[in-house]
Amino acid sequence: MDPRTQASMGFPCPRGLCSPDPRSQEIEPSRAESLRKCRWKQKSDSVHELSSASGKRTDVVFFHGLQLGPAHEAHLSTWKSRSDTPEVWLKWLHEDNPSLRIIAVSYDASMKKDSKNGRMDIFQVSENLLHELIMAGVGKTGPVIFVGHSFGGIIVKEICRQAHLTRSLGEDIPAETTLLQNLRGLFYFGVPHRGSSFTDVLEEINFEKGELVDYVKVFSKDLARLNDVFDRLCEKYEWRVAGVGESLPTLLPNGFFGVIVDEASARCRDFIVVKEDHFSICQPASKTSTSYLHLVNFIDKIQVKVKKTATDEQALPKIQVGRLKSLEGEEIQQLLEKGTLGFWGMVGVGKTTLCKAVFNDLWNEFPYTLFAEGVKRIPGDEKEFEETVLSFVHHKGKKMAPAPNLVQLRGKKLLVAFDDVEKEREIDLLRKLSRLSTESSRYIVTSQNRQMLFKIDSIHIYEVERLHWEDSKLLFKKLAFPDNQPLPKWQQECMEDVVQKCGGLPLTLEVVANYLKGCNSKDVWQQLPNYLVNAEHGETVGLDKVWMLPKISYDNLRPEAKQMFLEAATFFQERLVENHGWRHGQRLWTLSEAKLLWSMMYGNEALHWRTLVDRSLVSDVPEDSAIRVHELLKRLGHSLADTDGFKIRVDSVGNLIKILHDGKCKIKNVHTLQVVCKETSSQFLSPKLCIRCFLFQSGWISRCEHLFEHLPSDSICNMESLRFLQLVDCEFEEGKVILPRSVVVFSSQNSGKYISFPESSPLVYLSMKAFKIERLPESVCGLSNLRFLHLEAGNLLSLPDNFGNLKKLQQLKLVAQRLKELPASFGWLEDLRKVHLDCDQLKCLPETIGLLRQLQELNLGCDKLVSLPLSIGQLVALQDLSLRCNALEELPDPFGALVGLRKLELQCDELLHIPESIASLKQLRELILLCRKLRSLPQSFGELEALQDLCLQCDSLESLPDSLDDLQALQKLNLKRLCSGLSDTSESKVEYVTVFAYPGVFRTIETFELHVGNPELNEYYQYSELRV
CATH class of the missing domain: 1.10.10 (Arc Repressor Mutant, subunit A)
Incomplete structure (x- = not known):
């Protein structure tokens, strides 16, 4: 047996290809605690985030190597520094480059197999890590760099192979696709690409090896096959590769002393060898260590390349305000959940700028991108248009040459932005791209025409609003005064006036600010607001764009x-x-x-x-x-x-005659005519004496017709396109003048006495204010299309019996101080919705008023009105009732039948009591009582369950009902004029004592208004939520 193997007997198994701490299986507790002080955030079982980055970020993910056994701190100990105070040096990267998000992964890397550890093979480990990295959002919003030490580099390769396999099988899972496409580089610390002879030592050790060990044997066919696939993936996705190799031998506790991964196995592109062993190679002593600098340089190169190759990245304004400033990445992702994001708004509101901002935030996630600005202005037929748009396609930030066709984009993941969509051809091309590309493709569209956006499937439409006042001022000031110097008072005031006229539109603010930049002429600054108001269509050089785009929108209608x-x-x-x-x-x-x-x-x-x-x-x-x-x-x-010539507005009949006779105005084209005679229409004019009738005329209450200017009857009657006619203090010559049949709105003030209306007139709105009129013209009741009638006639004595013929009348306002009664036909106005009567002499309403089943609002200002008809209870649609009738003494019994009533105002000085039937008004929300003689409220008052706003201004009110405590919905209580009867003693000024005897009221109300002027009121501020 090899002496090295013999020396290993009785020692813990070697930790080569693993976490670089050969001296112990577990990290010492004190050192582990210091490493954990980096504040790792655990994203899942295996993914740990050391630092996050806002905005555009680069994810750098670190993979440790094999372990002796279950080393739970391997994702920390592998990357500890060799400085005096050991720390996880990965945080140095984020300190130097805040755009980096640092992630370390952990996995079952045990070389020894037992009942719990070392049982997972490389496929299972990589599959799990891939899934967890995707859940952690790795590569979702920017580039990704994988860093592996020893066997960690092999795990990286298998993760890439599995992600690609998912795509090749047709399982277009967006997250896996995004990760592959955003993976920009792989960095290796001592990775045995071609195996390690160190594993031969393990063969002689008597324990069962884990599933992962065989992958790093020399001449391993599984490793060779993995390398072959990975090399092709590197070429396909253009991944950068760099690495560091060891040159010093590593001493293990079992006596082994040698290079664990030699240069022949570790070498790759952009490779260097350092004077370190297998462990210290990824344990730099400082930021100047060669291995650390090589990694930093590798990351920098990738980030620079990403930025340089982004030729499709869109230019954004340097000054970002409003929605552009607050747009967040997560919000963008939410907006794009449906697949297509549409920006809609008026011209110049900033749709294109927002589109560019979103595009710039997302383009890195898509291998193929296309940004087409101003697509509606691209010339040519459908085929030429398609070829032009596809010439904007980029691949990984580089413009494709030659430009692809639609077939070549089949199955690709696209980010497409179409700006200013207006025509069907643009929508058709979007549909073609959508059908051909993957489901993970995304589309951004801007249009001033919301209807075009509705034609796009699965779109989220976002309405772009105007800038607020402060943002408008900020944008304008920074553009017009880039040096940010203090402004003189006159220029500050002029600037605010100009900004206000720009109406919060970024385009207008930019154009006007650039026009005024460097201009110190006080006259120019002062005249510009008026120029903008008068809409001169940009005839002044530099301001043409302000009106050009809105005018184009109008011309397309x-x-x-x-x-x-x-x-x-x-x-x-x-x-x-x-x-x-x-x-x-x-x-x-x-x-x-x-x-x-x-x-x-x-x-x-x-x-x-x-x-x-x-x-x-x-x-x-x-x-x-x-x-x-x-x-x-x-x-x-x-x-x-x-x-x-659409509209003519003049301040005298003389000016009207000049316009009509100068030959430029085509009478038949006039749509709106307004003749408002200034000399006689002002309310504050000095009195004038008519020498023909010896009467004074003062203000707008005209008593004399001799001072009126006389209109050219023939010219006006020949205005065949006239729709709106307004006359103030001018009159036709005496004689019957028939209004043009085209007029739908006629408004007159002290005018129109001799006008009659043609049969079957389309007139919809009629407003006449003439104190000389004693009766309506007969032709008025023949206006079968009339919806609105506003009549102010101080001398009007009666309405025609056939007044009810105005079947389509919906709104009626009648101000007639001498009118004493309404005709019975008043009830025939079956479509009437709103009635406002100010008739001082009117004493009663016709019983037929109950036939007005559509009436929603009834406002009566009739001082002589004594009673209401019983039929008023039949007004089932009535929601708003205001009675300002000082002579009214009582409400009829059917009053409680007005169950739809939501607002009731009673300003009736003679009213003595409110009927108990008021409790039936279950929908009543607002009640205003201004009744001087009203002494009490009905006990059923507390049954008004929907009442929210109660105003009691009743001088004679002696008490409040006990049921007041039951008004659970009450939010606002106003007691302005309380009589002395509400206080405990006749001499007391503490008029709130009895009111506060109803504590239930104050549990719900938000506002309480009480005019008593007593300092002792402070002691009742126990109701802390109450605004008094």
Whole structure:
């Protein structure tokens, strides 16, 4: 027997090809503790993460060698340094290069086989490690480098072989594919590629060897076959290889002294030999050790190559704000779960930039990438378009030459980005690529047209929103003032004005900031905001891009959609009523109201509106919300409307006549006409004396017609395309003037007295404010399409008996101080939804009001109204009821039948009590009582189970019902005017004492408003969640 073998008898088995601590089987406890201080994070049974990296990272994975037995700390001890204070030197890598994520793996590497250890062969070990590495996300977001010591290098090869085998069998598992493609290099510390003669020594030792030992025998056919497959994989995937070999012999406890893995077996590409033994070769003493420097240099070369070869990586702005700044890698992965990510938004909002950011974050995971910017602008027929787009294909960051065709991309894993999709040909090519490539391929698409994105299967659509104010200022300031110097006050103020006009669009901010960069002219800065508001289509050099792209979007619309956009950006952005809103103040048109008008003008209004929304020309809002259009697009709309003769707005009849007679304006094309005479329409004008009737005229309450400007009747009546007509303080010559049949909206203030409406008129909205009118024109009741009627007529005495013929009327506002009654036909308005009556002399409502089964909102401001009809209980759809009727003394018994009521406001000074039937209003959420003579509330008050907001301003209220404690849903309580009856004594000013006797109320309410002015209220702040 060889003397070395004899010397080994009675010693622990040699630890060659294994963890480099020949002196003991286990790590000493004190040293193990110091190694564990590196704060390893165990990702799974075998994968341990030492350090993580944010953003783009490189995963470096370390594999230890064979072990004598179950050495659980091998993933630590193998990589301990030989410095004065031993530590796991792997952390040095992360300290020098924070983009590295360091991982060490452990596995059953026992050379001795027993009942628990050494029973797994190389296939099983590698299979398990591959699975656990994938679960740990190795190679998911960036390059991977495998580092192996001794037998660990053989394990690395088998892992690569199994991952490739999975692909070759047609099992396209995305994770395995990604790992192979992102594996960029393998580094070896003393790896026996061609076996080790040291294993001959093991043959003479009397114990059962583990399954892994035979793989490192010299002339092992299994190892030779593995090397053959691996060499071909290296060539296929272009993996870099480097290694370090030992030159010094290794002394083992059994007396063996020799080189464990000689140069002939360890040599590979980019190989060096160092003066170290088999163990110290991977135990550098410092960061200047040759073996450590060789590994660092290897990692650096790979990272540099990855960066240099990424010719398809997209350029991003140096200044990153808003969504671009906060985009995280994990969020991107979530967005791409469906396979395709679509960025949708208006022009200039930053879709392309976000697309590039996502592409740059992901391209490293895909062997084949394609980024096509501005695809809708690529010329040529379908075949030429396809060839051009495929010429952008890259393989591992390098542009492919010659460009591949679709067949050559079959079965490839692709990352495809199509920017600015607009046509069917782009969607068709995406579908072809999707059918040919693997299921793990991913697609990023941007479009201003959401409808195009809907045509893509399995897409997650992300709406790109405008920048917030602070981000807008930051982006603009850094672009316009790169030196970051303090600004003078005038320039700071001008900058904020300019930024506000840019409306949070990155493109506009960038164009305008570059235009103003280096400009110190105060006049230029001050004039630019007005220039942007007036939408001059970029005639100034350097600003053309601001308007060019939105104008292209508009030009691609169909004629009906163009008209609707112009109306949405101009007319429907104005107030619905000149001086009064529907209820309290002014308001904008809602989408549902605009659609009613469009249904009369164009038809298919829902389809056209969806086109505008999908193209991001208007905001997607609920039907009952105001139409919203971005400020940039509003200004574009106004500019287009004025330029095309679409809209005429003048401040005098004289100016209108000039426009109509200058030959440039085509009367038949005029769509919107607004004649608002400034000289007579201002509310604050000085009084004027009419010398013909000797009456003073002051403000907008016109009493004299002689001072009005007279409109050109013939010209207006010949406007065949006129849709919207607004007249303020101007009048036609006396005589019957028939409104053009095309008009759908007519609004007049002190105007239109002599106008009549044609039969079968499409008029949908009618607003007339004229104090001289004593009766409605007969033609009004013939407006069969009328939906909105707003009438303010101080002298109006009555409504026609056939007023009920307005069958389609949905909203009615009537302000008539002298009107005393409503006709019985009022109840025939079966489609009426909202009614607002301000009629001081109205004493009663017709019994037929109960027929208004669609009525949802009833607002009565009628001081003389004494009672309500019994039929009011039949208004089953009523949700909002406001009674500002000071003469009203009682509510009728059927009042409790209004079970759908959600809001009730009673401002009735003479009302003495509330009926017990109020308890039936189970859906009531808001109750406002401003009743001076009301003394008590019904005991059933506590049964209002849905009541959330209660306001009691009743001077005579003497007590609150005990059931107040039962209002479990109450959130807000307002007691502003409490009478002295609520206090404990007549002289006391502590008016809150009785209120706080209901503690159940304060368990739920969030806001309590009480006007008492008493400092002792502080002692009741025990309700800590209450806002008083």
